[in-house]
Amino acid sequence: MTDTNSLTPVATFCGKCDCGCPQLxxxxxxxxxxxxxxxxxxxxxxxxxxxxxxxxxxxxxxxxLDVVAAV
Incomplete structure (x- = not known):
C-alpha cells in the first residue's frame, strides 16, 4: 500500500468500508x-x-465526467 504518513488528508471517496478507499x-x-x-x-x-x-x-x-459514474 502507498505510504501516506507524510501527506495531509483532504477527502476520502467512499468511507463506508475498510477496503482502503480512494483518498485525496x-x-x-x-x-x-x-x-x-x-x-x-x-x-x-x-x-x-x-x-x-x-x-x-x-x-x-x-x-x-458524468459518463464515468454510469460505468
Whole structure:
C-alpha cells in the first residue's frame, strides 16, 4: 500500500468500508507539479499539480465526467 504518513488528508471517496478507499491528499514536501495526490484501494497513486486538479474539478462540475459514474 502507498505510504501516506507524510501527506495531509483532504477527502476520502467512499468511507463506508475498510477496503482502503480512494483518498485525496496534499504533499507539501513534493515539487509544485506533484503536490496533489490521489491514492486508490490497490496501492497506486496519481500525483498532479493544483492547476491540473483544478481542471479536473472544473470538468467534473461541467458534467464532462458524468459518463464515468454510469460505468
Amino acid at each position: 491528499f496534499i504533499d507539501e514536501s513534493a515539487p509544485v507539479e506533484r503536490r496533489v495526490v490521489i491514492t486508490d484501494d490497490f496501492g497506486q497513486r496519481v500525483e498532479m499539480s493544483a492547476d491540473q486538479f483544478g481542471s479536473l474539478i472544473e470538468d467534473a462540475k461541467a458534467g464532462k
